[in-house]
Amino acid sequence: MLNISTYxxxxxxxxxxxxxxxxxxxxxxxxxxELFVAKCTICHQEATAxxxxxxxxxxxxxxxxxxENGAKMNDAxxxxxxxxxxxxxxxxxxxxxxxx
Ligand code: HEC
Numbered sequence: 001m002l003n004i005s006t007y008x009x010x011x012x013x014x015x016x017x018x019x020x021x022x023x024x025x026x027x028x029x030x031x032x033x034e035l036f037v038a039k040c041t042i043c044h045q046e047a048t049a050x051x052x053x054x055x056x057x058x059x060x061x062x063x064x065x066x067x068e069n070g071a072k073m074n075d076a077x078x079x080x081x082x083x084x085x086x087x088x089x090x091x092x093x094x095x096x097x098x099x100x
Contacts (some may be wrong), residue, residue, distance in 0.1 A: 030082040039073050039081060040066070049085065056086040 040049055054062065058084055067073065073081065086092075 028084055029080050032061065033079050035077055036081050038068070038083050039071060039077060042071070043069065050089055053089050053091075055091055056082065059085045059090065 034053075036049075037046060040046065049062075063071075063078060063082060063085075
């Protein structure tokens with residue numbers, strides 16, 4: 001059962017949140033997960049990232065810090081990974097989506 005008051009609260013936040021909240025598994029650019037695994041498990045486990053939950057701005061800050069730590073990504077790769085993390089480990093999925 002959908003809780004209508006929670007749901008309309010999300011819609012007020014804007015179209016993107018509402019769209020994401022309406023989908024069980026947010027649509028991803030094909031290969032996003034593979035790219036994330038390739039770029040983000042060089043220095044630590046996947047779960048270092050996937051055990052966390054952040055807004056897009058927070059993920060962007062963390063990814064910037066990872067670049068400072070030595071992570072290598074071009075702008076397109078950064079955008080793809082940022083969208084992936086925000087969709088699956090962001091505010092639209094308070095319980096996360098344990099996909100692995
Ligand atoms: C070059 C090595 C390296 C790569 C590649 C790397 N990280 Fe990290 N990561 C670290 C180090 C070192 C830490 C611990 C220090 C820190 O938090 O900055 C860390 C910590 C983290 C944390 C925990 C931060 C916290 O405050 O709890 C997250 C989340 C994270 N990384 C996500 C990512 C993501 C997402 C990617 C891919 C875009 C990535 N990492 C790629 C080195 C790396």
